[in-house]
Amino acid sequence: MPEFTGPDRPELQKAIEEAVGLGFAGVQLRVHDERGEWVGSAGVRELGETAKPPTDGLFRIGSNTKTFTATAVLQLVAEGKLGLDAPVAGYLPQLPLDPRITVRMMLAHTSGLFSYTGEFFPDGTVVPGIPFEGKEWVEKRFHTYQLEELVRLGLAKPARFEPGTDWSYSNTNYALARLLVEQVTGCSYAEELDRRILRPLGLRGTVVPGDSPEIPGPHAHGYIRYEDAGEWKVLDVARQNPSWCPGAGDMISTTQDLHTFFSALMGGRLLPAPLLAEMRETHPVSGFGLGVRAQEGPDGGTLYFHNGGTQGYGALMYGTPDGGKTLTASVTTGDTEVDMAKAFQQAMDRLVNEVFGGQAG
DSSP: SEEEESSSOOOHHHHHHHHHHEEEEEEEEEEEEETTTEEEEESSSSOOOOOOOOOOBBBBBBBGHHHHHHHHHHHHHHSSSSSOOOOGGOOOOTTTOTTBBBBBHHHHHHSOOOTTHHHHOOOSSSEOOOOOOOHHHHTTTTTTHHHHHHHHHTTTOOOOOTTSSSSOOOHHHHHHHHHHHHHHHHSOOHHHHHIIIHHHHHHHHHHOOOOOOOOOBOOOOOEEEEEEEEEEEEEOOOSSSSSGGGTTTEEEEEEHHHHHHHHHHHHSSSSHHHHHHHHOOOOOOOOBOOEEEEOOTTTTTTTEEEEEEEEEEEEEEEEEETSSSEEEEEEEOOOSSSSSSHHHHHHHHHHHHHHHHHHOO
């Protein structure tokens, strides 16, 4: 397989090779811009091998799932089945929800709901949730969680703040959103996403896996380092049960499908213009809207995006406001002892600057 396809863009190949140099096992990158489409990969598909990650490979997209979930919820708003400023409690009476929490607050992370994956407070306090890292997660990586069970775990903890008064990223919001989609439509989340987004856009590499541990197609392998009895171990985590993050981080996709989806979303093909505008209305502190984020690009223009990370995998999804220029990428973690959150931020900044920096085409 060639290292890249499309026009010769040595600067892009160099950028992903530099990302591998930060400690990642592999990187896939897809760029759509005025010069056409460029697709490339660097690093290795699997530790101990020399083959590069497949440029059409599937990967776990982590919290990019939230953009799909928010889109489905906003389509239900467009159809009059949900009110954006209606209380979520009115649709889910079986749950002990604060009646002040609206659909908008849920999607915007302004509900105050405790994240069932645990919370980190500014003073250094950590309130744990379900295991999602280290040896604890390794031992439960094939455990099946139930959607409502996870939502109730989040609701059982004290709220971080009064609804609508602050912002805090919480996976409980999007597990709740998934439950809301299922309650209102009477269909499974997977069926609704397939009907509303995947089939209309031809996203054949995008999967809502449920509790299946498999990545159903060619893929690069992700790894985690964890400590066990004082010894550091490395584990291949391509196979894992993603039911711990339903609607919030469980989906699988490809760089092609993420490009198609985000370009269609930004281009107004999935939501009516007023709701796309609502989605893009961002919180002044966090830069989060309803399932998307906004930032100033290196060329001074606005970029919309969402990124994701889950055990072994990271995903990037960026686009211009019209969807005409996109960057979609996947990284896999390896066996290197590095701060992966810092490395991910460095790789992300490097790629965004290279693709959206406004340099001559």
